[in-house]
Amino acid sequence: MQVTNTILMIRPVGFRKNEQTAVNNYFQEDLDIKNAEINAKAQEEFDAFVNALQAKGVNVVVVNDTKQPDTPDSIFPNNWISFHSNGTVGLYPMFAENRRNERREDILDILEEKGFNIDHTIDYTSAEEEKLYLEGTGSILLDRVNKKAYCALSVRADEDLFIEFCEDFEYTPVVFTANQTVNGKRLPIYHTNVMMCLAEDFSVICLDTIDDKKERKNVVKHLKEDGKEVIAITEKQMHSFAGNMLQVLGKDNKRYLVMSSAAYNSLTKAQISIIEKTSEIIHSSLETIETCGGGSARCMMAEVFLPKTN
Template identity: 70%
Template sequence: MKQITNTLLMVRPVAFRMNEQTAVNNYFQEDIQNSDVNKKAQEEFDEFVKKLNSVGVQTVVVDDIVEDDTPDSIFPNNWVSFHEDGNIALYPMFAPNRRKERRLEYFAQLEDAGFKINNIVDYTAAEEDDVFLEGTGSMILDRVNQKAYCAISPRADEDLLIEFCEDFEFTPVIFTANQSVDGKRKPIYHTNVMMCMAEEFAVICLDSIDNAKERKNVIKHLKQDGKEIIAISEAQMHEFAGNMLQVQGSEKKYLVMSARAHAGLNKDQISKIEKHCEILSSDLHMIETCGGGSARCMMAEVFLPKA
């Protein structure tokens, strides 16, 4: 099993804006009243893809459909995950307008690119019961050690997580992660905002796991699997310093993040990361501000076998 891949599915936005349906529990979003929001997001997206391609990361870029009015389509990792056995998982989404992002015709483009799809495991019927599990936003997969780290939230249901783990043979590592919002502790909407799993290390905001027992358990699992723990503060998490993804370039490995996340790291954290791989960062200011998601959310990793 591999932890990282050199191929990403990415969706170029056509109707990007702050999604009012996700803002109810994504406290990272802000509304910018500006007619150029989508244009700016497209520019940031294109520059990001260019940077990834320049180091040998393969991107399968697909275009969203403007008629669907899917403001968050730029974040495909929430509705789909691709696995080495040729399986694809489809996930139930909290916001009704995000459910239209699941477009199976994208898979034809992956097949055209030489990938083999064996089976689609579909969890989306759970939406009828208001039960959600938003892909690798909700779950941080340690694919090598077959563990799924998940912070339970309105977008990550414990029973559905366990069902996924049984189907895909992962061990669940369950906890709650909170952030301070107007003086109250509220659940972080996605685990991948506070945690990133790389081959040899994990970046994690331990401060967000308020329960000492749960925090200890997460640390135990990471140490057990030989991961160096690079802790970030809650303030750094708010700069999207937890929303990162390690990828394979043509010659080197890279930890991909936004310019804002990169600027939020201190020298010690950067040197710990750079022991293992290079940092690749790109300016995603408009996408982060309106979308409430960052670099990691924009990349759906393709682990499918080649046909």
């Protein structure tokens, strides 16, 4: 299965622009309001987003963040944990020190209480001691059906760690570098999932970010040989988070593509019509979260593929 009906989301209590991630997340910007107001706005956006998902029958497991320790980016759980259909959980090494505090044992307990079966955990977090990072399904895009993993290398996506992940989970690695223009320089995009989305029948991808022609050709080859229609977005659309989307299942196994309103409003009619051939679109305004957090709808959802015990 490429798509799941169950999503884990963390409701923030201290959301703000994380100064530790801003050094290489060029999507983050300042808002000229107090942190308490930023968090209140983020909570409003979060709650509206959860309601939009639940209204379509998506099973959203909402866990409240805790005030201590300080975790301004806890709203993006997909970077520190991944859940797999064989009952395995992956735990990932995080670039920002304050993001490492997001890892919570009790979240596994909450999922087990809800009837999900966790057999074992593969823990990569010791790589932090060597200053090596691989930030979950932010860094890694999984084609779970064709057992391929796509990764744009950056400070937050170490190639050796990615290859180790692929060996452990039995995925074929597809490695490339994706860049964006920052003050006239081409610099690595911090996470693969802001420039690329993988759905069952299509991929939304900013091919313009893959400067190396051979690498670009290779990525397209893999997508096409697996029968995926390639929906190319521009760098401008990517900056509206049009690459940061996730396909989910709603009521009666209906397919939905989830994105922010900014992402939706950046799409062309032609792009929307390709998506709507197989997926209804759910979009919600995430303006505060996107501006301060530098992440969007996809980053907020950790997919739960774990088997049910009952």
